[in-house]
Amino acid sequence: MNFYIKSFLIFFRIGLFTIGGGYAMIPLIENELVDKRKWISRDEFLDLIALSQTVPGIFAVNIAIFIGYKLRRFWGAFAMAAGTILPSFTIILAIALCFQQFKDNPTIESIFKGIRPAVVALIAAPTFKMAKSARINLYNAWIPVVSALLIWLLGFSPIYIIILSGLGGYLYGRYLHKQKTKKEDC
Amino acid sequence: MLFLQLFYAFFKIGLFGFGGGYAMISMIQGEVVTRHQWLSSPEFTDIIAISQMTPGPIGINSATYVGYTAVVNAGYSHAIGVVGSIITTFAVVCPSFILMLLISKFFLKYQKHPIIASVFNGLRPAVVGLMAAATLILINQENFGTSSFQVITSCILFIGTFIASYRYKVNPILLILICGACGFLLFNESMPSFI
Numbered sequence: 001m002n003f004y005i006k007s008f009l010i011f012f013r014i015g016l017f018t019i020g021g022g023y024a025m026i027p028l029i030e031n032e033l034v035d036k037r038k039w040i041s042r043d044e045f046l047d048l049i050a051l052s053q054t055v056p057g058i059f060a061v062n063i064a065i066f067i068g069y070k071l072r073r074f075w076g077a078f079a080m081a082a083g084t085i086l087p088s089f090t091i092i093l094a095i096a097l098c099f100q101q102f103k104d105n106p107t108i109e110s111i112f113k114g115i116r117p118a119v120v121a122l123i124a125a126p127t128f129k130m131a132k133s134a135r136i137n138l139y140n141a142w143i144p145v146v147s148a149l150l151i152w153l154l155g156f157s158p159i160y161i162i163i164l165s166g167l168g169g170y171l172y173g174r175y176l177h178k179q180k181t182k183k184e185d186c
Numbered sequence: 187m188l189f190l191q192l193f194y195a196f197f198k199i200g201l202f203g204f205g206g207g208y209a210m211i212s213m214i215q216g217e218v219v220t221r222h223q224w225l226s227s228p229e230f231t232d233i234i235a236i237s238q239m240t241p242g243p244i245g246i247n248s249a250t251y252v253g254y255t256a257v258v259n260a261g262y263s264h265a266i267g268v269v270g271s272i273i274t275t276f277a278v279v280c281p282s283f284i285l286m287l288l289i290s291k292f293f294l295k296y297q298k299h300p301i302i303a304s305v306f307n308g309l310r311p312a313v314v315g316l317m318a319a320a321t322l323i324l325i326n327q328e329n330f331g332t333s334s335f336q337v338i339t340s341c342i343l344f345i346g347t348f349i350a351s352y353r354y355k356v357n358p359i360l361l362i363l364i365c366g367a368c369g370f371l372l373f374n375e376s377m378p379s380f381i
Contacts, residue, residue, distance in 0.1 A: 152318075
């Protein structure tokens with residue numbers, strides 16, 4: 001079978017059966033591409049995962065794009081990304097079509113009244129997990145607190161927060177670097 | 187004009203969406219709910235619930251859903267709604283392709299570069315703030331209700347789900363199903379009221 005069709009189908013299957021986004025996909029991709037087909041080595045695979053995490057965008061799609069590009073340049077990336085996207089695109093489109101008709105149904109509405117607070121809690125919980133892995137302590141706790149308040153109370157766009165914090169990290173890194181070279185000069 | 191706005195909004199979400207699915211929720215919320223008001227706050231919460239229960243990343247799911255819904259709400263037909271969802275889904279992955287072409291030039295040098303490392307030292311704590319903001323924005327009257335009965339029930343469901351998810355790592359799909367069943371039993375007007 002053609003390489004592009006095959007890789008499209010592999011990622012289509014993985015995309016169809018993984019609930020929970022990119023991280024849930026990693027072991028499945030590893031099994032398919034590293035263990036079964038030996039298209040890439042494990043070290044290369046781990047490097048690509050690390051790289052996918054440092055670029056913005058949808059993690060699952062980034063993994064597909066970087067592996068595809070590594071194997072067959074642009075069209076490899078295209079085939080694998082299309083495979084990842086298509087299952088969820090189709091399913092959500094079908095739901096959106098149906099949901100428009102059921103939106104005002106009182107039974108559906110009552111079910112969602114119960115679900116909505118749960119969803120908010122499901123976003124709150126990983127916030128604390130993320131705070132742990134981002135090593136938030138007394139000295140840098142002001143960064144998440146101030147950014148959350150700016151977005152929540154003053155209606156700041158999260159995009160500005162991302163740009164500012166990236167820039168802040170860069171400037172701070174440069175400042176530390178300068179201090180270090182100054183000390184070495186003395 | 188609507189199609190251009192949709193493309194631009196989701197292109198930005200793809201370009202600045204650092205830190206995975208949950209951090210992206212804040213970004214999508216900022217563009218889709220706060221700025222353009224393509225969706226109401228409960229509609230947005232419902233999509234997150236649907237995303238949790240169906241395969242696929244939240245970024246793709248919300249792009250597809252918003253693309254369709256925003257176009258249909260603006261008075262266009264279902265077929266044009268499908269075109270809208272194709273535009274938004276394409277827009278959200280577009281930056282990833284562009285970045286891939288740029289990064290592949292330097293490839294592995296890129297992620298070990300000290301500049302990238304220090305940028306991420308700034309980004310990581312901010313992403314925590316973004317996720318906290320997404321939570322705070324969603325704790326509102328539209329999601330938690332206005333009658334005292336609904337507010338109290340919602341708070342109990344919120345706290346219960348939080349503890350079950352954070353402390354006991356219960357599967358989110360199971361939690362959504364349980365809370366959906368609670369909603370059906372407690373809020374359905376055709377059912378006999380408990381209070």
